[in-house]
Amino acid sequence: MDAMADTEIPTTTFPDGRSTVALAQGTWNMGDEPAARATELDALRAGLDAGLTAIDTAEMYGSGRSEELVGEAIAGRRDEVFLISKVLPSNASRRGTGEAARRSLARLGTDRLDLYLLHWRGSHPLADTVAAMQELVEEGLIRAWGVSNLDADDLDELAAIPGGDAAQTDQVLYNLAQRGPEHDVIPWARSRSMPVMAYSPLDQGRLATDPTLAALAEPLGVSAGQLALAWVVRHA
Template structure:
């Protein structure tokens, strides 16, 4: 049962990951430090970045500032980054990991992900992640934007099962077949663009539910994520919005309300389709 911002979900390797965190996609590096510091001071413990975002250094500085201001330890935080598709052979992946670690100013990552599958480019990269994991340099490894076919190919040769598949997930794209496959293989689903990049903030169906609880559309959607046992990492640059997004643990959606939101699925993406999009 997830009842607070610090509550965790146990991944398939036993590592505990916060059920909710902060994403920093499209956040400028020179503003990232203050945003990350604010988030950690508000109680966020999970921060999700990526090499391609260009803000790992800012995330690292924000972590350093927050640890100084809060008295927390590095071990209290859960930091995720991702290898970009320009570096998916074995040596490139190891080098990309070390570069990310250096920019973040950290000794290890809690989670490292392959950002996109490309056209079956990920085999060598996954082997590199497995080795880094088994050497104790990463606490957990996973993937992003993998459809069922990608996961099936990966699992044929994988020595380590991914702990996470981070994918676009929101009421208009509910990924039901993929969620079922991940559940069958004990791979935790994590949502990026949980608010459909703002596309659902004025939705009237969700607004009716939100009005009942005195909440915003974003709070209802994030609560729906949590009750679906999907890890969620909404992006926000404003401290008050981060606080609002986190204020979702004092109410629960009824089964009927969950079904109303479930019925909104249109299999509609705001990002690329991994099946056809090659980076």
């Protein structure tokens, strides 16, 4: 972490002009084990100290316990953080989206989210979710919104909805071992100057111990994990 603190972290810019660091702290599986809570809090706070000020969570993670953990970690430091959470598809009706957002805010101990994402597409019409997101922006409860796990056809449909072009990002599974978004989602997003957020950039840790990556990374003086992260930041 000390080495990272001395390194300039790249940034990404959203269509609305706001920027944040291009490497976020993910919290999937955090909050599941009470015995790990202290370690997880220390990790999140150390990340903030190192400049990893974007934190991604979701109401689904730990059935809300991840958001509670994040809220504790950022207490007293909210203004440092670019805070991202997600609404479950089952909650993403026009009314349900707002209710879910308010529950997330309560668990996080904050009055606003910097980015609120539809976690994946479900049975509720995208138009209803978009309308709810617009209302949350107007109320000041979220600064902006986006989507996750939508393919290019879904994104075309979203863009055709009134207000749908306000989506700031699509968060998708993307790493050196999982490159499907290169065929459709990434070209779609680039044509609209919309960044793609890549989740599981280390393929759930597998790339950090990949021997081929380690051999390529060694002459560069970096780890396999660092090389994999740098690749995603450059290509997403």
